[in-house]
Amino acid sequence: MKPSEVRDYADSGLTIQYAMIDHATRFPDRESRPKYLLWNGQRIWTSDVWTTTEKGVVRAEFLSCKTDVEQGFDIKVDGWLELAQGMRVPVLRTWKDERLEDAVEYPFFARDKRLRVWNVYKMTYPGGQIVEEKWTENAGFWVEQIGENERIYHCNHGMASPPDFESLVFKASVQPF
Structure with a gap:
């Protein structure tokens, strides 16, 4: 199959998680498999990887967050x-918190x-x-590319259906050193 033959999963009855499994089955070659799936014509990802510099400053800012689930x-x-x-960590988890x-x-x-x-949430x-x-379940997001070093993530937590x-x-941005 060619990437142009990517299925739109919005009306499939599958969750995003199961759609990703079906997508991997339909495109068994990892190298040629599209890294996203389609949902109502939108490219949906479960994680995003940027190529950046070895050193820099990353800035992330919550733009909006519905409060039904901690995200x-x-x-x-x-x-x-x-x-x-001064503590150094390989993974930074940041929660939306009105106090911060x-x-x-x-x-x-x-x-x-x-x-x-990627996005996280509390179930x-x-x-x-x-x-x-x-x-x-239905966790995923689409990416709005603002520039080479700036992106906006439009996320769905796992429990929302649809x-x-x-x-x-x-929004996340990188300022290279």
């Missing part, structure tokens, strides 16, 4: 993101010159157990 995003590098106290500023900014070092981004299971999740890609909207 946030992860930024990951093969290296470190440096927190304000809407924007975060951290220096980073990425050995492979890649920055990885409540029967019995009241709350679990931090990513990539489950997906609402305006459930969480955040």
Whole structure:
């Protein structure tokens, strides 16, 4: 199959997670497989990978967030993101919290010159157990490319059915060193 033969899954009855599995089955060659799937004509991703510089500053800002589910995003590098106290972590998880500023900014070092981004959310299971999740059920997003070093993510958490890609909207940008 060719990428032009990518199926639009919006009316398939599948969740985004199962649509990704079907998509991988339809395009078994990882190298030629489109990294996204279609949903109502929109390219949907479960994670995004940027090619960037080895060192820089990443800034992320919540633009809007519906409050029915606690939501946030992860930024990951093969290296470190440096927190304000000097602590270095490979993955930065940031939750939308009304008590905190809407924007975060951290220096980073990425050995492979890649920055990885995805949305996260808290799911409540029967019995009241709350679990931090990513990539489950209907989780995904479409990417609005603003420039080479700036993107806006329009996210759906895993529990929304049908997906609402305006459930969480955040902007990420990279300032190379």
